[in-house]
Amino acid sequence: MAKSQTALDSFAALGDGTRRAIFERVAARPSAVGELARGLPVSRPAVSQHLRVLKEAGLVSETPDGTRRIYRLDPRGIAAMRDWLDAHWVSALDAFKDFADEQADQETPE
Amino acid sequence: MSIAPIVRTVEVKATPARAFELFAARMAAWWPRGKTIGKKPHVTVVMEPHAGGRWFERDAEGTETHWGKVLAWEPPGRLLLAWQINSQWAFDPDFLTEVELTFAPAAGGGTLVTLEHRDLERFGADAAAHAATLDGGWPTLLGGFAQYADTQT
Numbered sequence: 001m002a003k004s005q006t007a008l009d010s011f012a013a014l015g016d017g018t019r020r021a022i023f024e025r026v027a028a029r030p031s032a033v034g035e036l037a038r039g040l041p042v043s044r045p046a047v048s049q050h051l052r053v054l055k056e057a058g059l060v061s062e063t064p065d066g067t068r069r070i071y072r073l074d075p076r077g078i079a080a081m082r083d084w085l086d087a088h089w090v091s092a093l094d095a096f097k098d099f100a101d102e103q104a105d106q107e108t109p110e
Numbered sequence: 111m112s113i114a115p116i117v118r119t120v121e122v123k124a125t126p127a128r129a130f131e132l133f134a135a136r137m138a139a140w141w142p143r144g145k146t147i148g149k150k151p152h153v154t155v156v157m158e159p160h161a162g163g164r165w166f167e168r169d170a171e172g173t174e175t176h177w178g179k180v181l182a183w184e185p186p187g188r189l190l191l192a193w194q195i196n197s198q199w200a201f202d203p204d205f206l207t208e209v210e211l212t213f214a215p216a217a218g219g220g221t222l223v224t225l226e227h228r229d230l231e232r233f234g235a236d237a238a239a240h241a242a243t244l245d246g247g248w249p250t251l252l253g254g255f256a257q258y259a260d261t262q263t
Contacts, residue, residue: 093119096223101122
């Protein structure tokens with residue numbers, strides 16, 4: 001349940017237009033707060049606030065670079081996608097095995 | 111950002127040639143119900159048997175919904191597919207990830223089928239590209255994951 005809560009948080013986090021714009025820029029290129037604020041009609045503290053929400057939602061992560069902090073896309077978001085796809089392939093291959101073995105049983109071996 | 115590919119194996123009783131044939135030509139018979147992307151239930155899944163061939167599902171009315179294409183058709187050992195279903199679970203000709211199947215003889219006369227789905231980081235780029243739209247890609251894929259996660263609890 002904790003994971004789906006994160007998904008709901010992510011949805012809410014992207015419900016704000018400015019926040020989506022910040023997220024898009026971070027996704028396009030890892031950036032510092034100052035770089036992000038320069039291209040947007042909002043103050044630097046406002047950008048920091050939005051980044052905090054995005055970070056709590058698991059959409060962006062930050063890494064220190066000297067005195068600055070660089071924000072980038074959080075790979076956990078993609079990890080969620082990967083988990084989902086992985087589960088899909090597990091069930092698809094299980095279904096394939098059931099079908100293929102059933103066919104093999106029906107075909108007389110000798 | 112690079113994401114580790116998904117690699118899964120399954121062993122079947124059939125020979126590699128037969129396993130390849132069942133996998134590719136009889137996909138509609140075994141593909142899990144409800145795991146297709148067409149608006150209506152599929153009656154068949156077609157994989158045209160050559161490199162460059164189309165890969166699509168068809169419903170009872172004949173409507174075709176594309177999944178991707180065949181990149182390499184090398185029976186009995188290898189099949190390389192382009193999975194062009196994006197993070198919004200829709201076909202996108204500009205989106206491409208690779209799914210490679212190998213069919214290797216197993217000790218008992220059967221076949222070891224290995225599936226590798228790679229280029230997964232492209233889902234992230236795709237999701238980010240959709241994030242600014244009303245039905246943002248990122249929430250869609252996480253929403254799909256949330257549904258899956260809920261079934262696991």
